[in-house]
Amino acid sequence: MDKDEILSGDLSGNIFRWAINNxxxxxxHIVIPDSVRCFVSNNLVGTLSGVLYQIDTQEVIEDFGTSIICSAWNKSKTSGLIGLGDGRLVDLHTKRIIGLHENNAEIWSVCWSPNEELCATASEDQTTCIWKVDGEQNLIATLTGHTTAVTAVDWKHERIYTCADDRSVRIYSTQSNAYNCLRVLNTPKSLFGWFTLTYLRVDEDQKLIICTTQNGYLVIWRDDETNDNGIPILCKKIHFGSLEGLAYDKDTHRVVTISSDCTVTSLRLHTD
Structure with missing residues (x-):
């Protein structure tokens, strides 16, 4: 998602562009000869087979040989990171391996640190790893605590936020490079059925932690250390299938989700 349009894709290779309006x-609409897994930019798409395509021309840019699961760009959009299904974290431009998770566990999510010197990866191996971006497999720290796969990570100021299949959100402090866990947020009992947490975004200005679930719920917590009960301010079912993607624009407070129910939902949060 950018300011003007939303991209969506499916396992049949369909790619749709939607205007952000009513x-x-x-x-x-175009079709590529592979299953869509990750949009790397508004004109680059990663696939389950590991091929990176240019969307408009369908030109093969790179073949990583394993699923392209996630990506992240720095603020200036000059440097990109790719998380792969075999546990490698790769610099998009140089193809240098920045990180590698043990046992080649999948990287489900990647994000940059605020100063862009480090990055964080969330993995199937139940850890979140901190890497030096300009290094080669230079592991700075390993964050633990989740009991199942860590599915998403976001880094804001001196806080790292993660969510996992264990249905919890963990908040870590990066002060003094200690990476201590400050809080654990659990999903409410009102969230019915079997589920996991799939994606996470943080709005540091509005102090919101936004999560999606495998059974179609949008869950939002207030990021407030004085709130000891950890009860979310919103827990609402917005899809009939698993939530397979989440994008958030903090300037417009727009949340966009895509689901296995073959729908895309765009909504705006009222933050007053």
Whole structure:
């Protein structure tokens, strides 16, 4: 998602472009010969087979040989990171391996540190790893505590936020490079059925922690250390299938989700 449009894709290779307005019909549609796994940019898409395509021309940019699961760009959009299904974290431009998770565990999520010197990866191996971006497999710290796969990570100021299949959100402090866990947020009992937490975004200005679940719920907590009960301010079912993607624009407070129910939902949060 950017300021003007939303991209969505599916396992059949369909890619749709949607205008960010009230129009429910896509403004563009193409098909690539592979299953869509991750949008790297508004014109680059990663696939389950590991091929990175240019969307407009369908040109093969790179073949990583394993699923392209996640990506992250620095603020200036000059440097990109790719998380792969075999546990490698790769610099998009140089192809240098920045990080490698033990046992080649999948990297489900990657994000940059605020100063862009470090990055964090969330993995199937139940850990979040901190890497030096300009190094080669230079592991700075390993964050533990989750009991199942860590599915998403976000880094804001001196806080790292993670969510996992164990249905919890963990908040770590990066002060003095200690990486201590400050709080654990658990999902409410009102969230029915079997589920895991799939994606996470943080709005540091509005102090919001936004999560999605495997059974179609949007869950939002207030990031407030004085709130001891950890009860979310919103827990609402917005899809009938698993939530397979989450994007958030903090300037417009727009949340966009995509689901296995073959729908894309765009909504705006009222933060007053």
């Amino acid at each position: 129009d429910t019909k896509p403004k563009g």
